[in-house]
Amino acid sequence: MANSLTRWVRDLFGGKDSSAEADAGATRPAPAVRMAPDSDSTQPLPELNDGPAPDTQPRPIWPPSNRRMLGVAQDVGRVRNHNEDTLMVFSGELGGLEPMPQFGLYVIADGMGGHSLGERASGVAARTITREVLAVLSPSLLARPDQDDIERPLLTDVMENALLRSNQAVHQHVPDGGTTLTAALVIGESIVIGHVGDSRAYFIHAGGCEQLTRDHSLVQRLKELGQITDEEAAVHPQRSVLYRAVGQGDGLEVDIISRRIEPGARLLLCSDGMWGLVPDHAILQIARNAAGPQEAATAMVEAANQAGGPDNISVVIVQFPG
Amino acid sequence: MHETNKMTRSITERLPGGIPGGTTSLQPGALLQDRYSILKILGVGGMGSVYQARDMRFPNTAKYVAVKEIVNIADPGMRDMVTKIFEREANTLASLDHPAIPKIFDFFTHRDRSFLVMEFIDGRDLEAHLNDLAGMLPEASVIEWAIQLCDVLSYLHNHKDPENKVEPIVFRDLKPSNIMLDSQSRVRLIDFGIARGYSAGQRGTMIGTEGYSPPEQYRGEASPAGDIYALGATLHHLLTKQDPRLEPPFSFAERPIRKANPAATLELQVIVETSLNYNPGDRFQSAQAMKDALIGLRRRQSGQLAKGSTGTLATVQVPVSGGAKPAARGEVQPIWSFKCEDEVRGTPLIHNNAAFVGAYDNNLYAISLSEGKLLWKYATDGGLPGSPAAHQDLVVIGSEDRRLHVVSARTGRIQWSYYAEGPIRSTARIADGHVFFGADDNALHAVNLTNGRKAWRFQAAGPIRSRPCLGNDRVYFGCETGDMYGVDMRGEQRWRFKAKRGLTSSPIWHNNVIYVGCQDGMVYALDASSAYPIWRFRTQKPVISSPVLDGNLLFIGSSDNSLYAVDLRNGREAWHFETEGQVNSSPALSGDAVYVGSTDGAVYALESSTGRVRWKFQSGAPITSSPVVVNDVVYVGSFDHHLYALPA
Known part of the structure; x- marks a missing residue:
């Protein structure tokens, strides 16, 4: 068999395949580190790890509502002593004869970099993207209803520019930090998601979770290439290696996805402190057992904590009318 | 070769602090083994530093060596074992003999540090070379280096153990920064695994991936096919100037070389792409096979230099896999x-087994689908730029005569019409x-x-x-x-x-x-x-x-x-x-x-x-x-x- 010249290093220093980390460190500014989600402290998820139940007849989730409802929960977790996640929620509605299209901006950012750089990076990113989006959209949203020549900005451009501004802001103000950034902009019946990193956006349907974002992580690429399975990815030593993050300087490529919001849709945004510990089928199970979005969000945070809570946990759930 | 267990020689300068895992570098002037005088640091890795030193055994000539330091951070109980493994690996390295592999002169261990003394290569690594270059590297140089790299990989992959059994050595980390160009512009591999960087204690989310490693390496598989992939990734970087560490992992196929560097030939692109296949079985089956393909390309290019051609694809020998088939460009005959009687600008409507189409001769035609024969035609007083629409037996078409005509699909007889105040060009x-x-x-x-x-x-x-x-x-x-x-x-x-x-x-x-x-x-x-x-x-x-x-x-x-x-x-x-x-x-x-x-x-x-x-x-x-x-x-x-x- 192959005579691997580096195996001794890995075998002796903790059995950890470290080459990527070492390289990243050796060839560019020290990589930002989001500290220590340690797989050793994780335990199997109580009561929820029975595997996906066959959904012959999807059970209903919580009851629909004719108003938009929100669930928000955040926790530092059980291992770390500070919170590097930031979440931001802005909802806008106008009742009356000439209503404006429903507006919403939901943001999750998961910072990385030691010495409080992580929380500063995620905070700067979430504030900047929100400020940019509100500044660009409020004139058209709040135009007089009889105004016929409303200049409506292009939503994907709004999202992309706001993300790039966040990237510049983090790069400028927290130069050694970085952050994931997943932002969902709701206008009317459209949702535009801007995304960098491995926080996630989902639609929770009665029959299952639909992941809207694609993780910018090494293991995600390996999964797409069929090199590792979902199960292997969940415990892969390099599962936290990202290839894209906000704050890494020029040339950032951002993912933009637009979708229609179906009546009654349930949007979930979360950091990897949640999805990394609570698999999709468990998320669905929690949704089915919850009475509403707030209860579901709280239960998801609790589930991640029960599974060890190695990382900060952030959850935003939006239930759309219908 | 030196004895490997003479570890008692002193390191003149006391190692700092004695803290396990401390990686403070040696200072210039430090003397190792009473022989190697440290001149400067060439690089700092996670495992320790690499130094340029002078071998004082040659007092009358400036003989330079490179000294790699490996800081052994294992706990004291494990340290002996680490040291033994280091020595075994160092012995293997010392037995290698290839022009692209630096010679190993000596190795020794002192306390928590091991040292490897090797040939000093006066030159620059390919990454530095590439970064300083204003334009693209000439293809001929890249091919030349690629051939040399295939040669050394082939040597390593056919390495034999002392019993003369083939025991491949996998380099595992081929990349531009591990390839030096010496003063004769020949490539030399540096940073064999034994001295490879390892940054201790970093955990959690990180940014940045290795970039050159094959997908299977992340499953723990290291094989000669992986080195071939890494060589492909290296060549892709050299030819495109796109650093794969800054791109999504394994995204070479989405970034064809010629898109970034139109001067590169299709033949070379195909060779590189072949070595970058996800499935190891679809890559070149040996470094030698890749070398043969490159030599063939070099020969054709030098032969064609006078003609200025960029070569043709047909002659590249690549493994057969389920790749792209050439597009079929069959001849199509109308049914x-x-x-x-005039131009047909509008779109036909297919309805009730007939095709309905308007023409600039003012007529709406109904044509049988099976034979293409006229069923009926209906004349308006203007051109018909739009297309018909239909519902049950009604066919509707607007005309530049300002009328919307509604006729029977079966007979073509008018049912009703509606007057607009201008020509109708909308469907x-x-x-x-x-x-x-x-x-x-x-x-x-x-x-x-x-x-x-x-x-x-x-x-x-x-x-x-x-x-x-x-x-x-x-x-x-x-x-x-x-x-x-x-x-x-x-x-x-x-x-x-x-x-x-x-x-x-x-x-x-x-x-x-x-x-x-x-x-x-x-x-x-x-x-x-x-x-x-x-x-x-x-x-x-x-x-x-x-x-x-x-x-x-x-x-x-x-x-x-x-x-x-x-x-x-x-x-x-x-x-x-x-x-x-x-x-x-x-x-x-x-x-x-x-x-x-x-x-x-x-x-x-x-x-x-x-x-x-x-x-x-x-x-x-x-x-x-x-x-x-x-x-x-x-x-x-x-x-x-x-x-x-x-x-x-």
């Missing part, structure tokens, strides 16, 4: 064709018992289908030549001034969106989003409830063509000569296909193919996921008519007066 939409159409009188007309009475009329800012679409109880249409309207079923405006130029393209409504092309060269996606534009896609010239959707792709032509496939979710291009004329015809979809006409006179059948040509049919004159596909037959009109039926 039938039918000649009208009608029939829904909910009404006919909706625009006219050059700047109005959208809603007319009762059974009796021809006006339901309502909406006054727009300019002529309406697009076909209205319906969705969510609203009618959507654009006009020539660039205004797009959302109007409810009582004819009241819900919103207006203003584009910069005329909207001749007909909008479509899908999942509450409206997609439409514009003469400002854009394709817009609008939220149908709020009129906010979600995205826009830019083409180079006006868009007259109307979009069609399939899965996550939108297809639309532009008068910049291309047909585009655009990702519905974000308005980014998936592919485009360039014809030799304007694509004002709207595409049609059937199965996994997309069909479109061009003013170059051809109809193209393309693979809808990739844009690759399946076939092309050349008519005698420009085509602006949109193809229609029914039961595997493509129906399309041409300025050559014909309506063609082609096998899909």
